Amino acid sequence: MIVGSSKSLQTDNCQLTTDNYSKMKLTLKIWRQKNAKSAGKFESHQVVAEEHMSFLEMLDVLNEQLISERKEPVAFEHDCREGICGTCSMVINGHPHGLMQGTTTCQLHMRHFKDGETIAIEPFRAQSFPLIKDLVVDRSAFDRIIQAGGYISVNTGQAPDGNAIPIEKDQALDAFNAAACIGCGACVAACPNSSAMLFTSAKVSHLAQTPQGEIEAQRRVLGMVNQMDEEGFGRCSNVTACEAECPKEISVTNIARMNREYLSASLTSDVMK
């Protein structure tokens, strides 16, 4: 029988916090900037974290501390906190999303840091990602790149049966691997040229590898690359830091594919840019 209002996982006297997990004292050197127009600077803060916290939960603790001192909390973006929405975006000790491979900031946990450590936290820096406040930047350039052709032109209701066109399993998997991009912008932040080639190529590559997307592949690659340039993203010089820092481990082979697509489209297509 289920009886009585039972033990709750959120009761006030939940004793687990302090006793069971080791605590760590950290110094945060954190970028503060009121808006794009004003100058920014690093600010130092002390915070006591626990090893089981996620990095963002550690920042929650800092913000609660600042609010209790009636100071302005640090602005940072986050939402799903499970590594898939692509909202969180910060550079931790020089690495977008921190040093751990294949991990977004929200999935990074404090047990990978040491007691007494100083951690530097900055926004994603790129000319095409204008700063909004503190660690928040504007990544709407990515939306505009997709709007320039990162889709298949099919209206609702026009589709044939889903099994009408078989797609080879490995090819479908390759398309999926490119499509796994979460649009966070770490590739741009990692690149010394602030290039958006990895992001753009992931979409070009995903759609070019499906028979449905092949039809407008030329128009797509020309449109998207053109928009990428318009937005002011830099050129690719094969540094491949983008792949190393990408939390979804999107491969630079997508860039190679996009270059091939772009070259052939430029030479053979009569599609206007």
Add this chain to the structure above:
Amino acid sequence: MAFKSNVPDGSLSDKWKNYRGKMNLVAPNNKRRIEVIVVGTGLAGASAAATLGELGYQVKAFTFHDSPRRAHSIAAQGGINAAKNYQNDGDSVYRLFYDTIKGGDYRSREANVHRLAEASTEIIDQAVAQGVPLAREYGGLLANRSFGGVQVSRTFYARGQTGQQLLLGAYQALSRQISLGNVTMYNRHEMLDVVKQDGKARGIIARNLLTGELERHAAHSVVLCTGGYGNVFYLSTNAMMCNVTAAWRSVKKGAYMANPCYTQIHPTCIPVSGEYQSKLTLMSESLRNDGRVWVPKSIDDAKAIQQKKKKGIDIAEGDRDYYLERRYPAFGNLVPRDVASRAAKVACDEGKGVSPTGLAVFLDFASAIERYGKSKAHSMNLYDASPAKIKELGTAVIEEKYGNLFEMYEKITGEDPYKNPMKIYPAVHYTMGGLWVDYHLQTSVPGLFCCGEANFSDHGANRLGASALMQGLADGYFVLPYTIGTFLSGEIRTPKIDPNAKEFMTAEAEVKGRLDKIIGVQGKQSVESFHRRLGKIMWEYCGMARNAEGLAKGRKQIQELREEFYKDVFVPGDANEYNPELEKALRVADFLEMGELMMVDANDREESCGGHFREEYQTEEGEALRRDDEYAYVSAWEWTDTKDEPTLHKEELVFENVELKTRSYK
């Protein structure tokens, strides 16, 4: 407005076909003049905005995110159901309809659910045409897997990221309409009120989150696709910004909130590890295909584990209680979500929990590893393989099937689930309740429509796995674009709505008053601390098990907390700037009212069904006791002013095609 379901006549399978054949249409020249506002850009919102744009309407789409691609639909892991019957295993539209009605514990509307099942097949076709990389077999055709509570294999998937891929498909369709100029996109805009003129919804007040400016947006009709309210519990698997504000503000303007007490508690989530915790993470239901759930038989063993003196692997086989297999031999570890969650609660309430908090049970893959290892060894002709070799081979099989989930578990907990059994505990995951809508998906406010998780329509008292994606996309691509025509065809003579009309000015002034009030408190406690406290009250009294006494207590505590909130909350900064704390404060303020209505609804429903378990109404074995004679209705609550008692409107559910039965998994 008359409170009618507006279900069309005819036999169940003809209703939707006949409706589409006979409904009034809006001619293309008129569509160009008619404006529609869509709020939210998840699966329902993005698909609705894109499709309405394709049809020729002038669409304005709103999201509070920095990009329409970020909505929480993106986090759905498992898959999407469709009655394609590609596996030739006896699936059909009727079977999907029946499974959904039964899974929802007979608390949903037959006609809506049948329409959902009909639309399901078109969704897959549409997604494939958009280039969504769904999983495939070696022959190149689409792959399926099975999911909890059904006997056919009808779930389509894209590894563990089905929601992401489907949302990106809808986002790309939306992006195309934006580039064509059919949809105007407003990123970083949060809807703070709905505006009514002559009783009809004609626009919204939105706050530009970057500048803090309030904006008046007018249209002939407003569509809300704003998701569920699970975050009322503070801790849930929802994203941090998920909220009830758009829906709740509509309730204040006369829309009814239906079945608010139906919340889905998902059995396999990573347990809470500390007071600082901000959200919970789901481990896909698919793990229960191979994992066995257990706790120690003795409290002493459980205590030793809680105090970290023992580990799961130290407990001998005979000292373990595989309670799901014991209690439900027919379904074992694969009982539906609501049943599995309650059983975990019972075990932990008895003191047999296996984490320092005492609030976790084991999900153990050792048996599966051994089974797969033996089979693999056999196929490799290793007839005298050592146990170590068998374990190695079996581990490889498990890794292939669930590798990404095991990795995620290890990232979060720091424990290796290949060596020690996983620890899991139920957590709030989805809300079946939502704005009441009729067959047209129109709320009780004419011209105000609601799609996806935000409405109450299709899942009854419990949602089956892989059905949320199906419903969001069915509503957005295939249902609303038709049904909204029924309303808009009556509006072709209505001129462009003026956003400077007095109703808009009044609504804007009201919103401004609300912002000033919250900022003006300048108290001592943070918004977060109020949200946490609300979550504790909700979980304690309106969580996995509820009773009349607790619900009354909970309701009172929420009222007190709300009063305290308006006396002592501290919101830094001001309203005319980028201010995430203010955004949060407005959402928590609405949760503080919604939570109370959930308590009221849970108290009214004196039966147990699906996700709603009333302790007073259970069988001798502790199973849910539904009371069809008295409670086979939808509770639609009217509550425009919290000073008054909410008013209950009942929509009696009529079952013409299925027989109401007690669900049994024994």
